Amino acid sequence: MLVNWEGIRAFFHSVKRPRTLLPHAKFPSFTDVPVSISQHLSNAYGRPVDIRGIVLDKDDCITIPNKQNIPNENLKKLRELQNKFGKSNILLVSNSIGSKKQDPTGKDAAYFEDRWEIPVLRHSKLKPLCEQEVWEYFQEFTQVQNPSQLLFIGDRLLTDSTMANRMGAWSLWLCVGVQGSSSWMNKLEGHIYRTFQPMGPILPRTYEKDN
Ligand SMILES: [Mg+2]
Numbered sequence: 001m002l003v004n005w006e007g008i009r010a011f012f013h014s015v016k017r018p019r020t021l022l023p024h025a026k027f028p029s030f031t032d033v034p035v036s037i038s039q040h041l042s043n044a045y046g047r048p049v050d051i052r053g054i055v056l057d058k059d060d061c062i063t064i065p066n067k068q069n070i071p072n073e074n075l076k077k078l079r080e081l082q083n084k085f086g087k088s089n090i091l092l093v094s095n096s097i098g099s100k101k102q103d104p105t106g107k108d109a110a111y112f113e114d115r116w117e118i119p120v121l122r123h124s125k126l127k128p129l130c131e132q133e134v135w136e137y138f139q140e141f142t143q144v145q146n147p148s149q150l151l152f153i154g155d156r157l158l159t160d161s162t163m164a165n166r167m168g169a170w171s172l173w174l175c176v177g178v179q180g181s182s183s184w185m186n187k188l189e190g191h192i193y194r195t196f197q198p199m200g201p202i203l204p205r206t207y208e209k210d211n
Contacts, residue, residue: 004095004159006126011158020165021157021192022201023173030062030074030153030174035084037151041170045203051170053144054085055134055163056118057154058094060177066096068108070116071178078118089142092120093127093134095159100124127156128163135167148204157189168204 014020027033034040041049059065062074082090096102098109098120109120123130138144150169154160155177164171
């Protein structure tokens with residue numbers, strides 16, 4: 001089992017600033033994510049939102065943890081999002097594939113990319129600390145100009161949502177995920193969400209875009 005010590009350290013940092021854990025939207029599973037997500041967030045927060053890129057988690061978000069198969073219903077949603085945003089603008093960022101610790105040769109990431117036609121980030125730091133590597137991808141390969149144009153979709157407040165907030169991006173939490181797991185981690189995150197949600201999430205800074 002992968003022990004994410006970096007993530008645990010980041011968690012204790014977040015304890016001092018619990019709003020950094022909070023997502024901006026919550027849906028049960030990936031199939032529930034609206035393709036018109038900018039409009040959804042704009043309506044929810046009463047401000048313009050211009051999502052141009054998505055950072056997508058893998059385990060318990062679009063696949064069963066540590067499996068390579070994407071169920072048909074999740075693949076359909078992925079294709080809808082790719083049609084809307086463009087294939088290069090949706091980046092898969094996972095600690096189980098593409099990370100130096102868990103997939104040092106990048107073999108699993110390459111297989112996933114070829115099979116499912118989605119770019120997979122190769123990263124040396126684990127989530128939630130690889131924001132620089134994520135940002136370098138979007139700067140090099142996309143038209144995303146500011147982190148406030150990014151949306152993170154994931155099932156973990158302690159990694160996916162925390163990293164979104166560290167970057168100044170938007171965060172969408174899949175609170176049930178693929179398996180509907182009732183693990184201690186799911187229970188802990190549910191408790192964290194209920195406890196701190198009344199404080200409200202940190203909103204990304206408004207960005208004056210060039211075009
Ligand atoms: Mg996950």
